[in-house]
Amino acid sequence: MIRKDQLELADRFLTLLGDRIGGGVALEQAERQLSVSTPQLRQLAELLGGWGYKVRESGGQLKLVEVGNFVNDFAIRHYLSTKVFGQKIHSYQSIGSTNTTAWQLAEERAVEGTVVVADRQTAGRGRLGRSWHSPPRVGLWFSLVLRPEIPPSEASGLSLLTALALAQSIQSHCRMEAKIKWPNDCQIAGKKAAGILTELSSELDRVNFIIVGVGLNVNQTKSDFPRPLRSKATSLAIETKQKWQRAEILALFLKEFEHFYLQFKKSGIAPFIQEIERRMALLGQKVTLAAGKDIIAGKVAGLAPDGALLLETKSGDYRAISGEVSVL
Ligand code: BTN
DSSP: OOOHHHHHHHHHHHHHTTSSTTOEEEHHHHHHHHTOOHHHHHHHHHHHHHTTEEEEEETTEEEEEEEOOOOSHHHHHHHOOOSSTTSSEEEEEEESOHHHHHHHHHHTTOOTTOEEEEEEESSOBOGGGOBOOOOTTTEEEEEEEEOOOSOGGGTHHHHHHHHHHHHHHHHHHHOSOOEEETTTEEEETTEEEEEEEEEEEEOSSOEEEEEEEEEEEOSOOGGGSOGGGTTTBOOHHHHHSSOOOHHHHHHHHHHHHHHHHHHHHHHOSGGGHHHHHHTBTTTTOEEEEEETTEEEEEEEEEEOTTSOEEEEETTEEEEESSOEEEEO
16 A cells, blocks of 8 residues: 555656656755655655656666556546545546446445546447447546536536536647537547546436546547547547647546536536537538437527527427437
């Protein structure tokens, strides 16, 4: 068991090393700033090594030569600056589905903001009973336990809110435009970069808990996707031609989402509608909406204050609270 003070020291050591491959610090300076001896510093370097951060010592200098890109507790905490989300993190190398595990934990009273994250899912689930391809170490596959005191009918707003937080964190961190495809996909350059699976446990009039599951394609190359997905899916790495630190992106998303969520709990989705519309893919375009057995053709006119999709159809305006939109 690693002690909390060792974790904190390792965290500060990593910051001194500059967080990035090639970053470094003089041995003496590190000892002074962390108030540790040379053997203690070497122990910290070993600890970091176990989490994928390889530190090399040469000529009185310490250099970070490898960053493992893990999404474990240590790596996430290193970047995390939230108050509620991620205060409890369950990280796994391999798991069936983070949503399923988060659901079980929520039933066992897991606190609001608990995060379940896995390097790989063997039974990742998508919307409408589909499966979600979740290969090891390239994507972010995680779920969040939420306990808002809202009526069940308002829960769908959380999917939209998640999509908004994802789009904004991608755009500000990776500096490229990210769009929201109603109700809960995130698109870059017209292709799907992330999907959201929101699952609700409720009684008739109150929510017990909500699991928000996010699958974000981060470092996949084209060939990492199954052939049928290659024309429709993309990753941050494909679009930006560089690899990204997954734990950092998760921490940034949690920060953004927490900020929105605290307001959502007070005022619902309405204050976010304008911003979501501004980021909406397919606004003004002709689409078909598959909602249950119905297929409705129309032009996307925008969103209602509760997040429902508004379509202009030949027979008048249509309001959809769920469904799958395709471009005509
Ligand atoms: C979709 O677009 O159909 C939603 C995909 C959601 C996938 C994520 S990956 C993490 C979490 N665990 C799951 O089993 N699914 C969600």
